[in-house]
Amino acid sequence: MSQALQCDDCPVRDSAACAALSQEQRSEFAKIGRHHNFAAGAKIFDAGDDNRQCATLISGLLKVTQRSADGTERIVSFIHPAGFVGELFAPSSHFEIAALTEAQLCLFGRSEYENALKLWPDMALSLLQRSVNETTVAREMAALLGRRNAKSRIAALLLIMADAAANRPCDRADIIDLPLTREEIAALLGLTIETISRQFGAMEKDGLILRETPRRIRLVDPQRLTELIE
Amino acid sequence: MSQALQCDDCPVRDSAACAALSQEQRSEFAKIGRHHNFAAGAKIFDAGDDNRQCATLISGLLKVTQRSADGTERIVSFIHPAGFVGELFAPSSHFEIAALTEAQLCLFGRSEYENALKLWPDMALSLLQRSVNETTVAREMAALLGRRNAKSRIAALLLIMADAAANRPCDRADIIDLPLTREEIAALLGLTIETISRQFGAMEKDGLILRETPRRIRLVDPQRLTELIE
DNA sequence: CGCGAAGTTGATCGGACTCAACGCCCGTGG
């Protein structure tokens, strides 16, 4: 399950934070990491633990969640390949991180990772860019959740997913394969599964979308979808 | 209004990102910055502009907001003294930043600031810590907004403000002076001003809080307040 | 075939929004 790194054929070697390293630096850095695979649904880091690990996501999709007292979870973020996994500089972790799909990670000890950042400033700068971007995304998520009606939130989510699913940047896919159950969409948008279902139904009746399967949504009229976003 | 820096008596000289610099580095860095004061309510950076400036907040309180098509604003974050103001690495800004109180800033050109980060890795690391922390705060805000009832959101906000207002860390003030109008609280929590007002009224009737003035709230029973957070 | 997970749909209820009126405070100006 866990094994030494093989950076040479790593699919994110040019896009992850470690891409800022030179050949020699990278092979030095590789010594402190190891590969690990997780099955879909597996918990990777738990909330409130001692936060001694962090990672780079090589493939798959992760969710970052918070669980409230009664056990219901709220999704606060996703992590895509090349993304950083974990929470630097924090004595204990605030969020739980779990795999939405089968996932391949490159695990590091957090203190070793932080030492590497001190040693190689280019990597720190690269991670800073990533972190700043994550802050922006998290704030846009907060703005999305500040909307007061269900249709607006769902329309916004669909468009975000469509933009993310596009092959080229600044493009938009017209078919979305949701990696999320209705329950997870609800946990993301602060709604219930029934509301999600009904809004999808209403949007389909209005000719905005088409549910090819429950998880596979075709955007029939993206223009009118954008107009739903108040 | 705008003037050269006087770092020696700067109140955040030990806590802002530039605190990572040595004496000589700081005086070098100070050459590219300048002081500027803003009145309460003043817009500091606009959303969608070309994002050529950034800053460190010296004193006062700022809000980071997004404005939707119909003009209603959503508050996604606050910036406290020593905090970084602006969006690094982004060709154009995503959010508007405005002063909630009278505020004093230390302004920099963004490209000069980014160059400084390359030049002085310690400052980059310091800013990375700050950025990682901002991401966590933004995600907790998203989790707060994922809650589905008004009372829970408002209780959570009150406790967050009380923690922030405490003199010592890990302590909690029992009186909060809200720097926000009801309208701004509504923009922050995704509720309406009437709902805010009514929930405050209900909480007061239940002996949880006391409105000494509309802006000055005493936490009478913080324990039961925490229990409201589902 | 049975079972369970995921999703849809219906009926009902309650909480938050909407619209409206009113009180309070403070500055302005006669």
Place this chain on the structure above:
DNA sequence: CCACGGGCGTTGAGTCCGATCAACTTCGCG
């Protein structure tokens, strides 16, 4: 001095949207 007005906050009445509870379907899988 009072009158006026505007910003801010509170309160009330009515409506509507989304949560809740419940039944049912579909699909995958042993």
